[in-house]
Amino acid sequence: MEHNSPAKDTPQLDDRLPRPCPVCRAFPDKPEIFLEERLDASRLNAYSFASRKTPEYLCHQMLRCPECDVVYVDRPPSQGALAEAYHAADYDSTEEANDAAKSYISAFTSVLNRLEKGDALEIGTGTGIFLEELAGIGFQRVAGIEPSTAAIAAAPANRKPWIREGIFVEQDYQPESFDLVCCFMTMEHVREPREIAESVLRLLKPGGAFLTVTHDYRSPVNRLLGRRSPIVDIEHMQLFSQPSIKALFERSGFVDVQARPFANRYSVRYWSRLMPLPAAIKTPVQSTLSALGLGKLKVSINVGNTAAVGFKPITR
Numbered sequence: 001m002e003h004n005s006p007a008k009d010t011p012q013l014d015d016r017l018p019r020p021c022p023v024c025r026a027f028p029d030k031p032e033i034f035l036e037e038r039l040d041a042s043r044l045n046a047y048s049f050a051s052r053k054t055p056e057y058l059c060h061q062m063l064r065c066p067e068c069d070v071v072y073v074d075r076p077p078s079q080g081a082l083a084e085a086y087h088a089a090d091y092d093s094t095e096e097a098n099d100a101a102k103s104y105i106s107a108f109t110s111v112l113n114r115l116e117k118g119d120a121l122e123i124g125t126g127t128g129i130f131l132e133e134l135a136g137i138g139f140q141r142v143a144g145i146e147p148s149t150a151a152i153a154a155a156p157a158n159r160k161p162w163i164r165e166g167i168f169v170e171q172d173y174q175p176e177s178f179d180l181v182c183c184f185m186t187m188e189h190v191r192e193p194r195e196i197a198e199s200v201l202r203l204l205k206p207g208g209a210f211l212t213v214t215h216d217y218r219s220p221v222n223r224l225l226g227r228r229s230p231i232v233d234i235e236h237m238q239l240f241s242q243p244s245i246k247a248l249f250e251r252s253g254f255v256d257v258q259a260r261p262f263a264n265r266y267s268v269r270y271w272s273r274l275m276p277l278p279a280a281i282k283t284p285v286q287s288t289l290s291a292l293g294l295g296k297l298k299v300s301i302n303v304g305n306t307a308a309v310g311f312k313p314i315t316r
C-alpha cells in the first residue's frame with residue numbers, strides 16, 4: 001500500500017538537540033551505536049506518524065544506554081515538532097485497534113481483576129476502543145487523550161465524549177484521582193517517557209496501577225529481523241527491552257513492577273502487511289490470502305511485545 005503525499009505534508013524534523021538517556025537521565029560515557037541514521041525525506045509522508053501503518057525502515061541514529069539497556073534517539077526532533085507530526089498523522093487502522101484492545105485486556109486480566117474500578121485514563125487512546133473495554137469490565141469513569149485528529153474522527157459517537165484531543169499534560173488531571181492509567185504502544189513515541197511515568201505516578205491513587213505495552217527490541221523476532229523489523233522506525237524515540245521498561249517504572253517510583261512477553265491477536269491480512277518483504281512479493285501474497293478467505297482469520301503471535309505493570313506505593 002502506497003500513501004504518497006505532497007511535500008507540504010512532510011513532518012518537519014529539524015531543531016534537534018542532544019538529550020541524555022530517557023530512563024536514567026545520564027549521558028553514557030561509552031554509548032553503543034544501536035542503529036545508524038537512515039533518513040530519506042522523499043519517503044516521509046503523513047502516514048509515517050500513523051499507528052500500525054506499513055513499515056518504512058527509516059530511523060534516526062539510536063544509542064544503547066549500558067546502564068539501563070534502553071535504546072534511544074540521542075538527537076530527537078523537538079517536542080513541538082513531534083506533537084505536530086502526530087496531530088497531522090492519518091489514521092487507517094480501526095480493525096487492528098479493536099484486535100489490540102482485546103489482546104491488552106487478556107494480557108492484563110489478573111491486574112485488572114484486583115483493581116478498584118473507579119477512574120481510568122488511557123494516554124494515546126486512538127479511537128477509544130480500550131476505554132470501551134474498560135467500561136465493559138466495570139470502570140465507572142473512563143478518559144483518554146489522543147493527539148491524532150483523524151483517530152478521534154474515526155471514534156464512534158459514544159466514545160467521543162471520553163476523548164480529549166492533544167498531548168498528555170499532567171496538569172489537566174487531578175492528583176491521586178485514577179485507579180488505572182494505561183499507555184499502549186506509545187512510550188516509544190514520546191520525547192520524555194520518564195516525565196510521563198512520573199506524572200502517572202502522581203495522578204494515581206495509592207495502590208493504583210500503570211500498564212504499558214511496548215516493543216521488545218531484544219525479543220527473538222526483532223533480533224532476527226534486525227533493520228527490517230517494524231520497530232526500526234522514524235517515529236520511535238526510544239525502544240525498550242524487558243529490563244529497560246522495568247527500569248523506567250522503578251526509577252519513576254513504581255513498586256511490584258513486572259514485565260513479561262505477550263502475544264497480539266491480529267488478522268492474517270495485517271500480519272502479512274508487517275512482513276519484511278518487498279512489495280512485489282507482499283502484494284501477491286496478500287491477494288492470495290484474501291482470495292483464499294484467510295485474510296480475516298485472527299491469529300495470536302508473540303511479535304516481541306512486553307506487557308508491563310507497576311503500582312503506586314500505598315505508604316510513602
Ligand SMILES: [Zn+2]
Pocket residue numbers: 021022023024025026065066067068069070
Ligand atoms: Zn540509561
